[in-house]
Amino acid sequence: MKPAKLRYVRAETAEHAVELLLGADGSPRILAGGQSLIPALNARSISASLLVDIIRCSGLGTVSRSQSEVTVGAACRQSRIERDPEIQAAAPLLAEALGWVAMPQVRSRGTVVGCLAQANPGGEIPVVALALDAQLNVLSENGARSQMPAADVYAVETGTKVPPNTLIESASFRSRAPGEGWGFFEVQLRPGHFALVCCAATLLVGGDSRIQSARIAIGGLTASPYRAYGAEKALVGENVNRESLFEEASRVASEERPWPARSDLHATDAFRSKAAIAAVARALADARRRCSKSPGGENGVA
Amino acid sequence: MASPDPAYEEFAWADTDEWRTDIRLVVNGKEVRTNVPDRLLLSDFLRDHLGLTALKVSCAEGACGACTITIDGEPARSCIQLAAQADGAEIVTLEGINPPQGLNRVQQLFQQHHALQCGYCTPGWLMTVHNMIERSVDPDSPEVGRYLSGHLCRCTGYRNIWIAVRQALAAKSDAPASSDTKNE
Numbered sequence: 001m002k003p004a005k006l007r008y009v010r011a012e013t014a015e016h017a018v019e020l021l022l023g024a025d026g027s028p029r030i031l032a033g034g035q036s037l038i039p040a041l042n043a044r045s046i047s048a049s050l051l052v053d054i055i056r057c058s059g060l061g062t063v064s065r066s067q068s069e070v071t072v073g074a075a076c077r078q079s080r081i082e083r084d085p086e087i088q089a090a091a092p093l094l095a096e097a098l099g100w101v102a103m104p105q106v107r108s109r110g111t112v113v114g115c116l117a118q119a120n121p122g123g124e125i126p127v128v129a130l131a132l133d134a135q136l137n138v139l140s141e142n143g144a145r146s147q148m149p150a151a152d153v154y155a156v157e158t159g160t161k162v163p164p165n166t167l168i169e170s171a172s173f174r175s176r177a178p179g180e181g182w183g184f185f186e187v188q189l190r191p192g193h194f195a196l197v198c199c200a201a202t203l204l205v206g207g208d209s210r211i212q213s214a215r216i217a218i219g220g221l222t223a224s225p226y227r228a229y230g231a232e233k234a235l236v237g238e239n240v241n242r243e244s245l246f247e248e249a250s251r252v253a254s255e256e257r258p259w260p261a262r263s264d265l266h267a268t269d270a271f272r273s274k275a276a277i278a279a280v281a282r283a284l285a286d287a288r289r290r291c292s293k294s295p296g297g298e299n300g301v302a
Numbered sequence: 303m304a305s306p307d308p309a310y311e312e313f314a315w316a317d318t319d320e321w322r323t324d325i326r327l328v329v330n331g332k333e334v335r336t337n338v339p340d341r342l343l344l345s346d347f348l349r350d351h352l353g354l355t356a357l358k359v360s361c362a363e364g365a366c367g368a369c370t371i372t373i374d375g376e377p378a379r380s381c382i383q384l385a386a387q388a389d390g391a392e393i394v395t396l397e398g399i400n401p402p403q404g405l406n407r408v409q410q411l412f413q414q415h416h417a418l419q420c421g422y423c424t425p426g427w428l429m430t431v432h433n434m435i436e437r438s439v440d441p442d443s444p445e446v447g448r449y450l451s452g453h454l455c456r457c458t459g460y461r462n463i464w465i466a467v468r469q470a471l472a473a474k475s476d477a478p479a480s481s482d483t484k485n486e
Contacts, residue, residue: 001362007321008340008386031387038382039363042343051340053387079376103452105430106364108376109383191451192365 003041003048010053014060014074014139014169017052021165022141024050030167031055032074035102035110036118055111060169065090071137071172074114078107090175093182093200097128100184103192113168116153119160119224121262122194124186126154127219130227131200132173140166147172154224157259180204183286186220187275189266195220196267197276199283203240205291211235216252216284221276222259231255240288249281313339313350323386329354330398338385345369347385348395356396356425367453370426371395377433377452396425399432408432408470417466419457427453431467441471 008031011017021028026049031037033055040046054060060075063084070090072081081087082098094112101107101115101124115125116136128134129150136148140163150171153160162168176182186198197220204212214235219225231252240248253276261269313320321340326333329352338347343362348354348371358368362381369381372394400406405413408431418424430449439445446467455463 002343002346003341003384005317005320006341008323008384010389034384034387035364035379035382038343038384041341042362042382051384055387056390099448102364103367104449105367105370105377105379105452106382108373108378191448 001042001044003038004044006041006048006051008051008053011057014054014057014167015143017054017057017167018139018141018165020050020052021167026050028052028165030117032114032117033077033110035106036114036120054167063087065175067175069135069172069175070094071170072112073170074111074168076112078110078112078115079104081112082107091132091173092176093132093184093202094125094128094173096182097124097184097198097200100124100186100188100195100198106192113171116150116171117160117162117168119154120194121158121223122196122198122220124184124195124198124200124219126150127198127200127217127225128184129171129173130154130217130225131202131215133215134174135172136162136168137170137172138162138166139169145169151227154226155258157223176202177204179292181287181289181291183283183288183290185279185282185286187279197221197272197279199276199279201280201283201287203235203284203287203291205288208239210237210239216280218253218276218280221253221261221272222257223262224259226258228252228255240284242285245281245285245288246277249277249284252280252284253277313342323389325386325389327388327390328392330394340384340386342385343381344371344383344385344388345380347388348380348393351385354395354397356400357429358422358425360422365454366423367426367430368423370429370453372429372433375433375436377430377449394429394432396428399428407473408435408466411466411470412463415462415466415469417458417463418455423453423455427455427463427467431470434467434471439471441468446471 028050029048031051031053055075060073062073064071078098082095088095115123119126134150138146138148181203183201186195200217202215206212214232216228216232261272263269316339322337323340324337326335345359359381360366360368364379364382369379370377371380373391412418434449
């Protein structure tokens with residue numbers, strides 16, 4: 001099908017984009033890569049009176065890096081971020097997860113921040129944002145800027161808590177700590193499909209091979225992604241090895257969930273719950289394998 | 303192509319109060335300047351307005367890959383882009399990489415290995431393979447599968463496409479093949 005009648009406007013700046021949203025009647029929407037939005041408009045499952053194209057807004061196409069975080073602008077396309085050596089070094093979890101987002105022919109146009117705004121239940125990047133304690137940098141009326149932690153943004157069963165008529169200008173992801181291991185794994189119907197379930201994990205181990213800190217986010221299992229905070233705490237001080245891995249993953253995946261497991265045409269809630277154990281186990285195994293020596297300790301996978 | 307085919311100039315479906323946008327882009331090396339309805343999809347612009355009908359429209363949700371072209375050097379779906387979004391872009395369609403006559407090397411390999419039957423999905427595959435060759439993707443790398451997962455084919459079962467594509471990547475060129483490759 002084809003989109004219903006709509007108006008398309010290119011915003012010059014981020015402020016201009018918000019002005020256009022505020023001045024529009026009906027249902028204005030931000031358009032970045034459009035790789036989720038245009039299919040939905042084609043199917044007429046959503047409507048838009050106005051599309052505000054932000055892809056050429058000054059300042060939104062950049063990646064910037066500080067000591068502790070890496071910030072990706074709203075106009076940065078996924079394929080570029082996936083291949084960016086700076087991202088691969090500072091946020092390898094993000095680069096790896098991008099390899100699971102749709103196919104190369106879609107990542108060439110889709111944006112990282114667009115994924116965060118769309119918050120599809122099977123989307124990968126919100127899960128990464130949770131695991132990397134991301135901050136969404138939100139621009140609202142009269143140039144007001146604020147930061148929303150991903151943990152708050154996705155603390156709602158459907159969609160996001162990002163207010164209407166605002167623009168997510170960029171997202172800041174926590175940089176990889178020295179020695180930190182990361183892992184991402186997804187169970188999908190076929191390559192390029194949305195996640196039935198997926199897991200993003202980071203681990204830090206001490207010299208005694210015991211876990212010092214863990215961050216585990218699960219997506220697809222419930223309508224919004226969530227962090228398994230209880231399991232993260234329980235893992236501290238443990239020595240995750242091949243023998244205990246499945247047990248740990250079962251514990252993580254069966255932790256009380258903020259929302260019920262999803263059931264749809266593609267997978268039942270029971271299947272998703274079991275698949276989540278596999279996703280967590282693979283993500284944790286990769287994260288553990290990639291942990292390197294902490295100061296004063298010895299290295300090695302138990 | 304500089305002046306669009308007048309037969310396609312007006313969009314019969316467009317309402318009189320349709321929002322429209324001026325666009326200027328490069329398609330297969332030639333500059334195109336025109337004015338399009340805002341809701342016009344890039345795939346329909348290329349097919350119906352410029353007459354570039356190699357790309358096919360099938361799922362209109364980005365899943366099948368039949369409408370794949372390259373935009374600014376990367377393979378992309380033309381059915382989930384607005385023509386208005388393509389302003390300033392450099393676009394290549396299958397017409398832009400075909401030799402004036404006969405088949406290019408990748409097409410020959412597809413023919414030899416029976417990598418197509420109905421042919422509806424083939425132009426999309428050829429654009430992705432063209433881009434993989436340009437990017438020097440190693441035929442043995444896992445990247446091959448990732449790129450090819452962006453296309454659906456309901457005739458071949460994929461095995462023959464896989465064989466043809468890997469041979470095409472090993473040859474590292476999609477220029478017309480010499481006759482001695484006919485019976486490889």
